[in-house]
Amino acid sequence: MTATMIKEFRLPDLGEGLTESEILSWKVAVGDTVTLNQVIAEVETAKAVVELPSPFAGVVAELHEQPGTVVEVGKPIVSFEVDDGGSSNGGGAPVAVKEPAADRAAVATSANGAPAATAAEAVGSPAKREPNLVGYGAVVEHSGRPTRRARSQPQDVMSPTNEAPAVTEPAVSPRAGEDAPERPRSTPPVRKLARDLGINLELVPGTGQGGLITREDVQNFSTTPAAQAGSPAGAGAGAGAGQGGRETRTAIKGVRKFTAAAMVQSAFTAPHVTEFLTVDVTATMELLARLRGNRTFEGFKLTPLTIAAKAVLVALGNNPSLNSRWDEASQEIVQFNYVNLGIAAATPRGLTVPNIKDADRLTLRELSTALTELTDTARAGKTSPSELSGGTISITNIGVFGIDAGTPILNPGEAAIVALGAVRKAPWIVNDELAVRQVMSLSLSFDHRLVDGEQGSRFLADLGAILSDPAMVMTMI
Template identity: 50%
Template sequence: MSRIKQFKLPDLGEGLTEGEILTWLVKVGDTVELNQPIVEVETAKAAVEIPSPYVGVVTQLFFGEGVTVEVGAPIIEYDTDPGAGALPEAPAAPAAAAPAAGAKPEREANLVGYGPRTGAATRRARKGGAPAHAPAPAPVAVPVAAAPVAPAPAPVAVAPVVVTQPAALNGAALHVLAKPPVRKLAKDLGVPLAGIVGTGPQGSITRDDVQAALSAPATTAAPVRVTTTGGETRIPIKGVRKLTAENMVRSAFTAPHVTEFLTLDVTRGVNALERLKKQREWRDVRISPLLLVMRAVTTALKRYPMVNSSWDEAAQEIVVKDYVNLGIAAATPRGLIVPNIKDAGSLSFLELAAALTGLVGTARDGKTSPADMSGGTFTITNVGVYGVDTGTPILPPGESAILAFGAIREMPWVHKGKVKPRQVTTLGLSFDHRIIDGELGSKFLADIGAFLADPEAALLGWS
C-alpha cells in the first residue's frame, strides 16, 4: 500500500468547480494530525478551512497562495509512514491507487467542519529554506510552463488548474506574512503576495509594499492583472462578486419582478422592543428593529405559504416550502452574501435573536460556510442601516420574494387626528409575478406592516 497520499481539492458545496487558495496553514515538513486545518480556500460563496484527511508529514504543496484551483486537482501530498525510511526515487508522482479488496483502509477523515474553525491553528512565519517540488500528476488539464526550481535544471510541471497568477515554486513564496487588511487590499488589486518582498516586522508585507508592487513594471514571471493607466483601475471579477453578478443577472431576466411599497408608523413596534430590553432574560441580548421584521415575516409566511415557494422550470411546478430558511443580506469585504437561518419559523423570538447575532458575527469575520448560504426560501435586505428609505431588491435565485427594510426616521405623522412626530419606515417587497399575483403580494406586505405597527395586537389577532 502506497505511503504517499495526495489530497485533491474537494467540492465544497453545491457543485462549485474551483476555489482560490487564500492561506496555507501548514508547510512542507510539518507533521499533520487527522482533521487538522491545512488550508483556507475561498470559493464563490465563502472562505472555508479544509481539514486534513490523513495523518503524516507534508512532502509537497502543489500551489501557492492566490492561485485558483479546479475541484479535483491535487493540492497537497503526504508521507503517511515517515518512519519507514527514505522514499525511492520515481520519475513522477503517481496517483493514489485504490486499496485492494479486504485491505485495511487508510486512516482518513470525513471532510467536515467547513464552517468557523474551532481549533487554534496559527500562521507560520516564512522560512528561509526553499524545498523543491516534485512533478505534479497527469493528466494536465491546463498545462502551464513554470520556471525551474534551482538548482535542478528541469522545469516543473503544473497540476490541473485555472491559473490566475503563477503558482509559487518554493516554500518561502508559499508562506508570506501579511495582515488580513493587507491581504484584502492585494486581492482587490489583483497583486500576488507571493511575489512581494515584505518590509514590515519579521519580513511581513505592508500596504505600502502592495502599492509599490502595483506600480512596479510588469515582468513575464508575474503578469500584472490590474491596469491603472488613464485614471482607471481594473479589478478582476471573481469569487463572491462574480457569483453574485451571475445570480442577479439570471434572476432579473428570468423572474418577472414586481415591487410594492408600504410606508407606516412603527412607533409602537419600536416601543415594544424597548420594553423587551428591560426584561431579565433579554438584558444581554442584542435587540434591533430587524429582529422584529424577521418575526413579522415568519409569522406572515404562515398565513401566506405561497410566498415561501420557488418556481421549478424543469418540472413545471411551483414548490411550496413548509419550512422557512430566512436569508439576511449582508455586505462583507468579499462582497454581498446572503446567509440564512435554517427553519427560522420554528424558533422562539429569543432563539431568533441568538441566531441573528451568530449570523452577523460569522459574516463579519468572513467565516460563513457554503451550507449557511444554501437553501434559502425568503430574504430580508436591511438597507435602512445605510440611511436609505427603501429599494427595489432583486430576487435571490430560487426564491419568490424579498423584503427591503428601510431606515426608521422620526417624521410628522397623522396620529389620532393630530400631526405628531412618529417613528416611520418604508418597506419594499419584490416578488415573482409568475407565482405571486398583486393581491397576494399586497396582503402579505400589509400583514408585515400591521405586525410592525402593533406587534402585540397582531400576535393576539393572528393566533
C-alpha cells in the same frame, strides 16, 4: 526502516458543484508533521471561507499553490509523505474526493499514479467515510496519532520548498498519465508576480524550457505596449494604481463572482415585481424599548431587524405562497412548510445571504440569538456553505445605510425578499391631527410566476399592520 510514499491531496468540490477556490492561507509549511483532520489551509469558494482538514497523517512534502492562487477543483494543492500503504485510515485507501465526472478517475492517486480506488481494492479497505467537509472526508478508524519521525527526502515530488524553484523541467512538467495543464506554464511565484503587475500570462511568451514563463519573462513583458494597454483577464487587485495609473483593477472572484452571477440569473429568470409601503412604526419602537428593559431579554441583542424578522415570519403564516420556489425541471411549484430565513449581509468579501434554519419555530429570544450569531459569523467571513444554501425567503436591511426604499433582487430560488428602510421621524396624520412619528418604508420584491399581485399585497399589508401595531399579531396566529 519504515518505507514512505507520496500522497497528493487535490482540491475537493466543497459543495454544490463549485469549480474553483482561492487559497487564502496555509496553516502548515513544508516539513511539518500533521495529523488526520488537522486544518492545513483556509480557502475561499464562491460562497464562503472554508478550512481544509488534512486527509492524511504524515509530513508535508510540498505545497503546490501559493496563497492568492485560484485553483480548479481536482488540481493538486499539497503532497504528503506517509507510511507506505498508510493513509487517512491508518492503512486503507486515500480520501475519495467528490469531483466532476471527467476528472473523477484521476482525483486521488497513489504514489505510482494508480487511481485511489485501485489502491483501496488492493488492501481491501471499506469505502465508508465520516465527512468533515461537503464533498469529501477522511475515514476515521482509530483514535491513535502517529508519532513524530524524521522526514526523508522524497524522490518523486517536485520542488521540496514553497519558495520560487529553479527553472527546470521537473518543476512544471506534467506527471505521467496526466495531460499538460491548459493554463500558461509557470510557477506559483511567477503567477503571483503577474497578478501583482496586472499581467495576463496568456499574453506572455515563455522563454524557459518547454515554453515555461519565467520571472524575467513577466518583468520584460511589463514594459511593453501590450502590457501597458492592460487586460481584464490578467489584472489583479491594485493593478494600475501601484504603477501610477489612473485605474484600479480588482479580479472578480470568490464570493463577489458568485453573487454577480446569481443576481444576473435571478434578474433575468424570475419576473420581478416590487411593491412599497410606508408605515408608522412608533408602537414597534416603543415595544423594542420595553423589551430591552425587560429582565427576560437581558443579555439579548434586540434591534428593529429582530422585530421585523419575527413580523415577516408571522405574516408568512397567512401568505404561504411567498415561501415557495419555482421548479423548472419538474414544472412544479414547491411550497415550503418551514422557513429558512435569509439575512443579506455585507461582508469584506462581498454580499452573502446566510439563512436561519427553521426560523419559524424560534421564539423571539432564540431568533435574536440566531441573528446575532449569523451577522457575527458573516462579518468574520466564516459562514459555511450549508448556511448559504436552502433559504426560502430573505430580508435585506438597507436602513442601516440610511436608505429608505429600494428594489431588491430575489435570492435565486426564492419567491420573495423584503427590504427594510431606515426608521425616521416624520410628520404623520394621527386621529386627523398632524404629529411627529417614527416611520419606515417597506419594499417587497416577488417572483410573479409564484406570487400574484393580490398575494404580495396582502403579505405586505399584514407585515405593515404588525409593525404599526404589534398587538395585531394576536389576530394572525
